[in-house]
Structure formats: structure tokens, C-alpha cells
Amino acid sequence: MSRFLKEQYQAMEAYTPGEQPRDMQYIKLNTNESPYPPAPSVVEAMTGEQVELLRLYSDPTAKNLKEKLAGMYGVRPENVFVSNGSDEVLNFAFMAFGGQGVVFPDISYGFYEVFADLYAINAEKIPLEEDFSIDYHKYCGKNKLVVIANPNAPTGMTLPVEQIEEIVKSNPDAVVVIDEAYVDFGGETCLPLIRKYDNLLVTRTFSKSRCLAGGRLGYAFASPEIIADLEKIKYSTNPYNINRLTLLLGEKTVEAEGYYQEKCREIEETRAWTAAKLEKLGFTVLPSKANFIFVKTDKMDGGELYRTLKAKGILVRHFTNPRICQYNRVTIGTKAQMEAFVDTLKEVLL
């Protein structure tokens, strides 16, 4: 740390991304990326000509992409925001709507706490229930920014849309952010509620189900007024927040919806297969609607299992938070990757 850093940032702890090691080839099941490449039409869109066009700024209004997203999801372009990964729209939401404080579950996406720290927003963390579910009553009538990932991370567990509606309805003077990063793997979206409530912000990403984590593209839906607020923040920080190539790939991705639906169904099948195998090995597997499962075994400490797997070339995500340190989060890869994962588990546990 230099002596120049503002005092408010000195004690702040930054977000720790999942490791992206370069020392060897791992079966990478630690950051919830897709094991599949983008659709062929997306790959083919990336030409030398497009790279040459990088001399020009990207479209700050992202008009084409917004129109395509609006068309696919049955909303108006004024209901759509696009961002440099969904981390960026979450960042903007904390910046814009955190004035009265924020509330989120104690076990959830680690970035929420980082954003609260970054903007010195008072954060209330509500413990998940014993079974890691969310009791929606505890988020009603808060009238401060509410942030819930649905499905939640790293549990993969979901909240029914009717319960989300109760949260939104009971917090009319605050924004409720529902982070749907993992909704495409069998979850239920609360998107239709944006027509009824002007305080709901639904965030999404191309990183998980759209095989574009390295492209950095996120999007969100809300009332035109909330979108306008987010645009104001964007134009005050980085008007060209999405590069030309990513905008183009995003448009092509929306056009290739069928391909991605198919890949999501494959992930769901592989998830069910993996969960059944692990249960047979005696694992506890939380019920997941995401592209990962959250698992523990009595046969080995969570941290030790993570290290053992890593030594054998398989990376999973381990969290040191005492409440979940016996668990590991395992991204659903291809069937072949999961077979290798299960075989390795048998080798180290049996």
C-alpha cells in the first residue's frame, strides 16, 4: 500500500476471484465458466475486419444489443441496461441505490460485501437458515437496498418467484436487486415483475450460460427510470464500458439462443448425473438449479479435499468461511470432466 491511498480504502478487502492458475492444465471446475465454446456463428463473427474497427470507439448506447435483448425477453429497450460483466451493473447498483444501507444473505456472492465496503454502505447480513435456504420474510419491509442471488451462490438454491414478489412489494421505497447470473440452468426468472414494480432490478450475465466469461458482458432489466439512473452512473464513469468486439459477440449470442438452450440442458443433465454419483459416495449435495453443486463429505475435511483434488489436477472452489468450510463448490463441466472428477473422488476417498 502506498501512503497516498485514501484512508477509507486502506482497510478495505478486495474481492478474491477464483484462481486461474497457469502452472499446469487443470480440469477447471472452480469458477463456473461454461465447458463449451460459444456458438459457431459467434466464433465466426470475430474477423480481422472487426479487429481493425477497434480504432473506432464502441457504441455507448449499445443500441443493437439492447434491441436484441429486448426482443428476446419481451421488454422495451428502455428496460435494458448492458455492462462490462454483471459485476459492473452490481457495482453501479450499489453506488446508485445503496443510500439507505443494504441487506443481503450472509452466504452469497462475495462481491456484495466488497461493494458495500467500497461505498461505505451499512451492510446487514442475514444468516441463511440451517438448511441454507433463504427465509424471504427476513427481507420484507427493510426499505433499504436488497440484494439476493437467485439461484444463490455458492449454494445453488432458489427462492420461488412469489416470495421474491413479496420482498419487492414490501420494500416500495428501495431497490431490490435479483442477481440471476445462474437462472438459465433450470431456475425461474422474476423478470415479468419489472412490469408491475418500479423498484426491481434483475441482473444477468453472458459469463455462465452464454460461454463468454472472458468477453465481459452483463445485462439487466428494470423500469426505465432505474435504467436511466444506471446510465447516468455509466456516463459518469466509463461511457464506452463495453468494447466493440464484445458488443458484436453479444448480439451474435442472442441470435444463437437455440445453441445455448441446448448447452444449458446438457449441463442440467450432467448436474443430475454428478449429484447422483456423489450421493452414492456419501456426499451431502445441496439441491442446485445452477451450473455448480455445493457438496461435502464426512470422509474428508473440505479444505483438505480441495487441496487433494488440486494435486490431482482438478480445481474446485473452497471457501474458508467457517459456516461453509466443509463444503466445496464444483462447477458442472462436460460429462467427461465429471466422470474424471468422480473417478478421482473414488480414488482419494475409498
Ligand SMILES: *Cc1c(COP(=O)(O)O)cnc(C)c1O
Ligand atoms: C459470476 C457471477 C456474477 C458476475 O459475473 P460477470 O462475469 O461479472 O458477469 C454475478 N453474480 C453472481 C452470483 C455470480 O456468480
